[in-house]
Amino acid sequence: MSRRFIVEADGGSRGNPGPAGYGAVVLDAETGEPLAEAAEYIGTATNNVAEYRGLIAGLRAAHALDPEAAVRVRMDSKLVVEQMSGRWKIKHPDMRPLAAEAKTVLPSGRVTYEWIPREQNKHADRLANEAMDAGKRGEQWQPSRSTAALDSPSRSAAGERTATAAAAVPEKDEPLAEPAPAPLGYAAAADLGTPTTFVLLRHGETALTPEKRFSGSGGSDPELSPAGRRQAEQVAAALAARGTIQAVVSSPLRRCRETAETVAARLGLDVRIDEGLRETDFGAWEGLSFAEVRERYPEELDAWLGSAKAAPPGGESFAQVARRTALARDKILARHAGRTVLLVTHVTPVKTLVRLALGAPPESLFRMELSAASLSAVAYYADGNASLRLLNDTGHLR
Template sequence: MVPVARYDVEADGGSRGNPGPAGYGAAVLDRASGETLVETAEYLGVATNNVAEYRGLVAGLRAAHTLDPAADIRVRMDSRLVVEQMSGRWAIRHPELRALADEAAGIFPRERVTYEWVPRERNRHADRLANEAMDAGARGERWDPSASTAALDTDIAASAPAPASEPAVGWGSAPDLGAPATFVLLRHGETALTPQKRFSGTGGGDPELSAAGRRQASAAATAFAARGTIQEIVCSPLRRCRETAAAVGDRLGIPVAVEDGLRETDFGAWEGLTFAEVRERYPDDLAAWLASPEAAPTGGGESFVTVAERVEAARRRLVERYAGRTVLVVTHVTPIKTLVRLALGAPPEAMFRMELSAAATSVVAYYADGNASVRLFNDTSYLEN
């Protein structure tokens, strides 16, 4: 009896902009020896991360099928979305992804393919192929397998001495830092307190979305489903954010993780009051709060300095966890303004110069060198009738 061939398919895809210039890479390896049998990569033009990752999966499976259509296949990817959807645990709602998933599922019989999620550092082979394809596309060239360095031992490069001096980085010489961690910041939908402009933070009640807020959450979910760029969802622990995030997660088939650091400010004794009511009851405390980010609301509330410290700590955790991913972050006014302010390097008083509507979207990208780029602020276009 001829032994069954056992292959590992390692696949990845990326988009520099999501959507933006995109490419995929895939490799087929002999499972027993680890030998690379096939490498493939392609520049896709403008596409999303998710589409590029699925295209990489399809290419890897087709390459393995060409080697041996009767092989046993283990797919290894760092895209939890693709792994969970292809394993049947997450729903696939985006039509383009559904078509690609169906194409991938038809290459081998389902019982011969298993899917395994691996962290990004264990998927460097395919990741490098994808980046080589995107680099070639940026030069107006096709990916050349003879020039690929993906299979080289990365320890050699890591041990090489650094150059004596680094060239200055400018517009034309910036290094390729890879795909950023992109935070799509969504303020929760309205509650009963929102149109009344009442302080509503962590220290008061935990209001649910109003009927208007639920409609806003549904509209946001429809918009994100149409764009097809969201890969992960994280939200504040407060009810209005969990409900907004759930509306999107249910539509996209993506589970929601909770991050406590994204909760709203504790406004102390001001909870539930309007600005005018606070000014009438606590004029000195309000004046101090408006004058200094270190001043806290009456009754043990949080200062903007305190909030910024925990939001920044949450940001670091999420950037590390979701490097290279596009994450929907459902949170509140203060955390979103804080993230935008920090990305811009603006002073704390800039918080009072930003207007953020209910269910509005803002976008900040975080790069490997520590820099950030604000790409969008307070977009509510999808809420318009």
């Protein structure tokens, strides 16, 4: 029998539009116990956009806990509840892609919607305000700041810990649900407006790149090599000539920031950092070649090659990376709807975005070639479909 969850979600904007954030909590439908929380400061947005982002985050958190669950969504936004229930038309162009995205998380037959008064939505409202307060401090909301356990009527006298998660990301030894791929269909067949396009740039070379060593987010964080700096200049010139990039978002790792800053300076844009775009943490394998890993960790390597849920010792699995990459994708799509955005990131996030757009299985990660400073592109449409436009283009490199 499927589990039953209640998702309570809210969003707010201090200015409408203004600094905005959302909050969502997943509750056990039987006991009312909070199972997971999500909250995010999303920059400048309207109340309605923030409310939809809260809904999407809550649904994704429920999906991560049990992709087969039945979900009852409770919100104090009459607009979102009526639109998602199909009783009101979605007329505003900013709402259409968000509603379409929400519908892709879980099958519509497993999600129902209920309007509740604001005073009954205090948990999600508090999380949204925590996220906006964190944004005001120049930070992102962290689960440790939350007091969800105090809100839970079912918390035991012994102090049973309430599970909280920024995006319902399970612990490393728990099974991870696969992020929802783009639904099947042909987006170009209808007039769906201007898509949001991600131009995906793998960073330039570091000293480790030509040696083909594992270089993730748990290692030495190397800088660009002289060859990598030349590659960054070349891709900057190529993108400047095309003149289509409207925003730049980068992984926090040094090699990506250096690449992104080179391109952004040429384009006259700022660089926004998104932690979700960082490379896989390869744990004990950081800095080693494939041959060295094969010699030292043969069993662990075989497991890693055979399952997206297997992780290097002390590192991340591809399933975990897919979850945070998908969440980063969703945030960037909401912030830059209808625009062309340059994402400067790494091999695994680029391949993950491509495979999710195609609805390809995790093993497809091992069947793509991605060169340093290469360009790929994915377009996302208002109905939730995605289209791969380019993969591993190196024509700009001399």
